[in-house]
Amino acid sequence: MFELIKAARKRIQGYANRTPIMTSRTLNELVGAEVFLKCENFQRVGAFKFRGAFNAISQLTDEQRSRGIITYSSGNHAQAVALVGRLLGVRTKVVMPTDAPLTKRKATEGYGATVIDYDPEETEREEMAKVLKSEHGYTLIPPYDHRDIIAGQGTAALEVFEELKTLDMMLVPCGGGGLLSGSAIACKGMEPACRIVGIEPELADDATRSFHTKTLHSVKNPSTIADGTRTPSLGKLTFPLVLQYVDAMKTVSEAAIVKAVQFLFYRMKLVVEPSGALGLAALLSGAVPAAGRVGVIVSGGNIDGATLWSILNTGSEKESA
Amino acid sequence: MFELIKAARKRIQGYANRTPIMTSRTLNELVGAEVFLKCENFQRVGAFKFRGAFNAISQLTDEQRSRGIITYSSGNHAQAVALVGRLLGVRTKVVMPTDAPLTKRKATEGYGATVIDYDPEETEREEMAKVLKSEHGYTLIPPYDHRDIIAGQGTAALEVFEELKTLDMMLVPCGGGGLLSGSAIACKGMEPACRIVGIEPELADDATRSFHTKTLHSVKNPSTIADGTRTPSLGKLTFPLVLQYVDAMKTVSEAAIVKAVQFLFYRMKLVVEPSGALGLAALLSGAVPAAGRVGVIVSGGNIDGATLWSILNTGSEKESA
Numbered sequence: 001m002f003e004l005i006k007a008a009r010k011r012i013q014g015y016a017n018r019t020p021i022m023t024s025r026t027l028n029e030l031v032g033a034e035v036f037l038k039c040e041n042f043q044r045v046g047a048f049k050f051r052g053a054f055n056a057i058s059q060l061t062d063e064q065r066s067r068g069i070i071t072y073s074s075g076n077h078a079q080a081v082a083l084v085g086r087l088l089g090v091r092t093k094v095v096m097p098t099d100a101p102l103t104k105r106k107a108t109e110g111y112g113a114t115v116i117d118y119d120p121e122e123t124e125r126e127e128m129a130k131v132l133k134s135e136h137g138y139t140l141i142p143p144y145d146h147r148d149i150i151a152g153q154g155t156a157a158l159e160v161f162e163e164l165k166t167l168d169m170m171l172v173p174c175g176g177g178g179l180l181s182g183s184a185i186a187c188k189g190m191e192p193a194c195r196i197v198g199i200e201p202e203l204a205d206d207a208t209r210s211f212h213t214k215t216l217h218s219v220k221n222p223s224t225i226a227d228g229t230r231t232p233s234l235g236k237l238t239f240p241l242v243l244q245y246v247d248a249m250k251t252v253s254e255a256a257i258v259k260a261v262q263f264l265f266y267r268m269k270l271v272v273e274p275s276g277a278l279g280l281a282a283l284l285s286g287a288v289p290a291a292g293r294v295g296v297i298v299s300g301g302n303i304d305g306a307t308l309w310s311i312l313n314t315g316s317e318k319e320s321a
Numbered sequence: 322m323f324e325l326i327k328a329a330r331k332r333i334q335g336y337a338n339r340t341p342i343m344t345s346r347t348l349n350e351l352v353g354a355e356v357f358l359k360c361e362n363f364q365r366v367g368a369f370k371f372r373g374a375f376n377a378i379s380q381l382t383d384e385q386r387s388r389g390i391i392t393y394s395s396g397n398h399a400q401a402v403a404l405v406g407r408l409l410g411v412r413t414k415v416v417m418p419t420d421a422p423l424t425k426r427k428a429t430e431g432y433g434a435t436v437i438d439y440d441p442e443e444t445e446r447e448e449m450a451k452v453l454k455s456e457h458g459y460t461l462i463p464p465y466d467h468r469d470i471i472a473g474q475g476t477a478a479l480e481v482f483e484e485l486k487t488l489d490m491m492l493v494p495c496g497g498g499g500l501l502s503g504s505a506i507a508c509k510g511m512e513p514a515c516r517i518v519g520i521e522p523e524l525a526d527d528a529t530r531s532f533h534t535k536t537l538h539s540v541k542n543p544s545t546i547a548d549g550t551r552t553p554s555l556g557k558l559t560f561p562l563v564l565q566y567v568d569a570m571k572t573v574s575e576a577a578i579v580k581a582v583q584f585l586f587y588r589m590k591l592v593v594e595p596s597g598a599l600g601l602a603a604l605l606s607g608a609v610p611a612a613g614r615v616g617v618i619v620s621g622g623n624i625d626g627a628t629l630w631s632i633l634n635t636g637s638e639k640e641s642a
Contacts, residue, residue: 020341022363041590042343269362269592269622301590305633312626 001241002189004151005182008055009158015058015087016051017043019156021163024268031283033290036167038160041272041301045111047228048156048179048299049080049143055152056141057084065090070138072125074100075228076300077143082113093138095129103304144178145235154182160295161190168292171279173299174198174207174249175229177238183297184245194295197288198242198249199278201226201257206233208249211242225311226257228275228300252278256285261311264298273303274311322562323510325472326503329376330479336379336408337372338364340477342484345589352604354611357488359481362593362622366432368549369477369500369620370401370464376473377462378405386411391459393446395421396549397621398464403434414459416450424625465499466556475503481616482511489613492600494620495519495528495570496550498559504618505566515616518609519563519570520599522547522578527554529570532563546632547578549596549621573599577606582632585619594624595632 019042027035040048057069068091071081078094085092092113096105097120105115118128133140142149156179157170170187174180180198187196200208204222210233218233234242242249260277263284264270279296282288343358361369378390389412392402399415406413413434417426418441426436439449454461463470477500478491491508495501501519508517521529525543531554539554555563563570581598584605585591600617603609 020343022341025365039590044346046590265592265626269367271586271590271592305586305630309626309630309633312630 001151001185004147005154005158005186005189008051008148008151009155011058012051012054012152012155015054016155018159019043021160022268022270026267027263031290033283034293035283035290036160036164036293036295037280037298038156038295039270040156040297040299041270041276043300045076045079045083046300046302047076047080048153048297049076050083051155052149052152052178052182053077053080053084053141055155056146056148057081057088057090059148060090060139064139067137067139068093069141070095070129070132071141071143072096072129073143074104076302078104078108078113079111081141082108082111086112093132095125095132097125101304144176144231145237147237150178150182150237150241152182153179154186156297157183157186157295158190161186164293164295166191166293167194167295169195169197169288170295170297171197171199171282171288172297173226173229173275173278174200175275176231177207177234177242179297179299180246181238181241185241188245195247196245197282198246199282199288200249200251201229201278202251202253204229205251207242208251210234210239211246211249214243224274225254226275226278228273229278250282250287252281252285252287255315256281256287258311258314260284261308262315265308265312270298271301271303271308272298273300276300322472322506325468326475326479326507326510329372329469329472330476332379333372333375333473333476336375337476339480340364342481343589343591347588348584352611354604355614356604356611357481357485357614357616358601358619359477359616360591360619361477362591362597362619364621366397366400366404367621367623368397368401369474369618370397371404372476373470373473373499373503374398374401374405374462376476377467377469378402378409378411380469381411381460385460388458388460389414390462391416391450391453392462392464393450394464395425397623399425399429399434400432402462403429403432407433414453416446416453418446422625465497465552466558468558471499471503471558471562473503474500475507477618478504478507478616479511482507485614485616487512487614488515488616490516490518490609491616491618492518492520492603492609493618494547494550494596494599495521496596497552498528498555498563500618500620501567502559502562506562509566516568517566518603519567520603520609521570521572522550522599523572523574525550526572528563529572531555531560532567532570535564545595546575547596547599549594550599571603571608573602573606573608576636577602577608579632579635581605582629583636586629586633591619592622592624592629593619594621597621
């Protein structure tokens with residue numbers, strides 16, 4: 001798989017942004033380590049998802065491209081697939097629940113995709129996508145459980161190691177496990193001694209339980225603010241990869257996520273969505289003790305103003321900021 | 322003066338951040354030019370003000386340092402002087418109006434400065450600072466009208482030219498004119514053909530009027546959201562420098578500033594205060610026609626959550642983002 005990540009790295013060059021790594025003296029003093037934030041909130045469509053989508057879709061045959069692609073997502077993956085479809089001239093359908101936020105639907109349509117509604121009370125989105133796929137011959141680009149998606153997501157960590165050379169630990173948010181398993185493979189390929197830790201919200205701790213019990217656990221519509229991690233479980237491909245390459249899984253509270261988003265906003269002037277702040281939340285809350293050189297994947301920055309304001313308006317940081 | 326900026330550049334090295342230059346494909350397509358944002362929101366204390374404060378205070382004699390320093394400001398300059406005072410072990414007093422926001426007072430005190438209150442209805446802050454200066458022997462570090470402050474502020478533009486080599490135009494926010502005159506001197510020293518344009522809010526257009534009439538105009542407590550530009554007028558030093566080195570002055574509406582802050586938040590994931598968004602506001606609104614390679618100084622990112630939310634909640638961008 002490491003070779004696939006290196007190949008993906010070449011494939012996305014010139015299309016994906018090589019995102020900057022940001023640091024903060026205040027942060028380093030607070031946690032007692034050197035922390036490096038890989039800012040995928042500055043990636044195209046505002047999240048790492050562009051990497052996997054481009055890597056997967058750019059490898060389709062002319063025949064597949066002419067038939068079009070389909071995916072299911074109401075989040076960053078939908079926008080990534082829609083943008084890559086536009087860039088590569090491939091017609092794109094996105095299966096989205098009727099209750100998806102209007103802003104996400106509009107953003108996806110804004111990139112030129114056709115949104116197909118389904119009623120989440122009545123239909124499973126994967127089923128819906130599969131029916132359409134077999135009816136129309138679309139190629140399905142799933143959000144995480146796909147070899148080329150995983151390889152693409154691993155390129156962010158690869159860039160971190162290319163730039164920083166050595167790291168003692170890397171923290172990666174975990175939803176469906178595409179970013180985490182890709183990052184872990186890149187990490188062990190570049191620097192086997194670097195410890196790789198996946199971070200989940202306590203409220204959506206399915207991957208942590210799966211990791212510890214070596215049996216796949218799932219959650220259903222967890223109420224975490226980290227909406228990127230609300231996926232029900234790791235996938236058929238990502239679960240074994242996480243077991244093989246990841247050193248530890250840790251969870252963080254909702255309060256810790258709130259504080260991390262506040263810190264990123266007030267101290268670092270970065271717009272980061274709650275899922276993207278999981279790694280920093282683990283460091284700031286002490287869920288993961290920091291030491292040495294620590295890389296953190298900040299996975300995305302797609303947050304609407306009202307949600308950010310409700311986070312900034314929570315707790316005590318707002319008064320001291 | 323250009324030599325002073327180059328000397329300041331060496332002096333601040335290792336203390337000030339070399340801030341990144343950010344770009345956006347979406348932005349370039351929108352305005353039809355290559356735009357480079359020099360992100361001083363990522364500077365220490367969240368604004369370019371650290372540069373001038375460090376350059377000025379680090380040049381004080383041991384005698385001056387032991388007596389302490391004083392300044393007047395309720396904004397970013399106060400925090401910059403307070404932090405530099407702490408870094409260099411110099412006691413710092415900041416004269417602040419009794420009605421200054423609690424967050425700004427706390428941030429200034431957080432860096433170790435002593436805040437001295439004055440009633441803005443009864444006293445002029447400059448007068449207050451001068452009295453304390455002569456009573457106690459403090460050295461006054463004014464917010465903009467000071468050779469070493471201007472030279473320090475010019476280092477941001479110097480870094481832009483070092484990194485990008487050629488630019489056709491550079492846009493710089495204008496309050497008291499310290500950043501603008503420093504940037505203009507750096508620009509003409511590095512690349513005389515580059516056009517330098519100062520940007521003000523329409524509601525605080527004193528420098529624009531002064532520039533066009535060659536007579537110093539002032540404003541009193543203008544109601545612009547760009548609080549960093551609420552200074553009454555250019556200074557004794559900055560006014561002639563602006564006349565000599567700046568090519569044009571342009572103003573932007575409050576609505577244009579709002580849209581620029583929204584764009585920076587939603588599309589670029591950058592936290593930028595209204596004053597810091599003036600240059601981008603001029604490009605997006607067409608107040609300054611864009612062409613070729615355009616540098617923009619994004620001067621700072623110190624904005625509280627409530628103010629940002631009121632900006633994000635204004636107009637139409639929020640619906641389409």
